[in-house]
Amino acid sequence: MKRKLRYGMVGGSLDAFIGGVHRKAIALEETAELVAGCFSTNSEKNLKCGEFYNLSGDRIYSDYREMAEGEKNREDKIDFVSIVTPNSTHFEISKAFLEADIHVMCEKPLCFTVEEAKELSELAKDRNLFFGVMYTYSGYPMVKLAKQLVEDGEIGHILNVNAEYLQDWLIDQVGEDENTDTNLSIWRTDPKVSGISNCVGDIGTHIENTVAYITGLHPKKVLASLDYYGKELDLNANIIVEYENGVHGVYSSSQVCVGHLNGLVVRVFGTKGSIEWVQEDPNYLKVVRKGEPEQIYHRGTAYVGGRAAELNHIPAGHPEGLVFAIANHYRSFMGAICKKLEGSSISNKDLDFPSVLDGVEGVKFIHAAVGSSKEGNIWREL
Ligand SMILES: NC(=O)c1ccc[n+]([C@@H]2O[C@H](COP(=O)([O-])OP(=O)(O)OC[C@H]3O[C@@H](n4cnc5c(N)ncnc54)[C@H](O)[C@@H]3O)[C@@H](O)[C@H]2O)c1
The missing domain is CATH 3.30.360.10 (Dihydrodipicolinate Reductase; domain 2)
Structure with a gap:
């Protein structure tokens, strides 16, 4: 790929746990940059996080629906979104980004009900989008x-x-x-x-x-x-x-x-x-x-x-831990997105990241x- 991937994040304000780990993991790969986000429902925390990452003001969104809608219509829209909010929100947020034709990496557990999980899986399939679920280990x-x-x-x-x-x-x-x-x-x-x-x-x-x-x-x-x-x-x-x-x-x-x-x-x-x-x-x-x-x-x-x-x-001998494991999933996930954007064929090895089907299980x-x-x-x- 001639350019870096562009990604957005929902959740993961500066005081949150796993959002920061995802950002560090993606940064380890050096192939994607954070350009948009809705990091918290608390507007102060949201703004503080967006400004910390030097995001342009119009891409620090106060609501994930606004973000999916806003990104969908941009020429430089995000290639994928990382969803790092608590469980109750995963279904609606994932659905909104899939409907905006944006690849999704969502935290586990995927959602509340088996019906919702299957719906997300079907939607990703219908739209031909990658959907990762962050089963870290x-x-x-x-x-x-x-x-x-x-x-x-x-x-x-x-x-x-x-x-x-x-x-x-x-x-x-x-x-x-x-x-x-x-x-x-x-x-x-x-x-x-x-x-x-x-x-x-x-x-x-x-x-x-x-x-x-x-x-x-x-x-x-x-x-x-x-x-x-x-x-x-x-x-x-x-x-x-x-x-x-x-x-x-x-x-x-x-x-x-x-x-x-x-x-x-x-x-x-x-x-x-x-x-x-x-x-x-x-x-x-x-x-x-x-x-x-x-x-x-x-x-x-x-x-x-x-x-x-x-x-x-x-x-060897220099320990690798959590951030590296998550980076490895992102390496595969982002690699698959790059191949898709380039029109290259995608092998099973390219898909070696936990998917929405793992989320359903x-x-x-x-x-x-x-x-x-x-x-x-x-x-x-x-
Ligand atoms: N894969 C792993 O190893 C791992 C580890 C920890 C947490 N998790 C999962 O990650 C998710 C988040 O967990 P956490 O510990 O980081 O939680 P947290 O409470 O530390 O952080 C949640 C963040 O989401 C934000 N948020 C909540 N609702 C939002 C909304 N509607 N829009 C935008 N932002 C919103 C909060 O402001 C906060 O910044 C959970 O689903 C959890 O199960 C996974």
């Missing part, structure tokens, strides 16, 4: 290596999956020291903003997507036990899943596990070996072949090939888990 090179090892049969046939995502940031919401937290993230405990689930919707869904990426296995049905501790939404969840091939897995997610910050761990066990990836130590992958001592693969080394090797930003998983738990811990089909 499949962006890590060592997760890509895990996928490759599974595909190459290195651990044999999968027998079992055991994955957890443990945090403790909501521990003060339960027990003797209960207090009302006022931090920005607390909307996650409000069903009007978060949807039908807090814990499963926020982090359980990351387990589902990361496991599906590595193994190709999607849950067919789930048996879930969600813990609410007297709150409106779940704070802890234990879920048994059954995949299409009859194999089972266990997914535990929690926001009340004291001492755990962002503990996503995925373990896949096969007939010939096992793999384990730990998000808080993401540059390594543990692989054990039956009867052999464990091996630790390091990102960026000569013995790591394939997609894992293509997506290195800095040499995520919403189905959340609903099945909540339904299973509420109906007395029964098996629920997705």
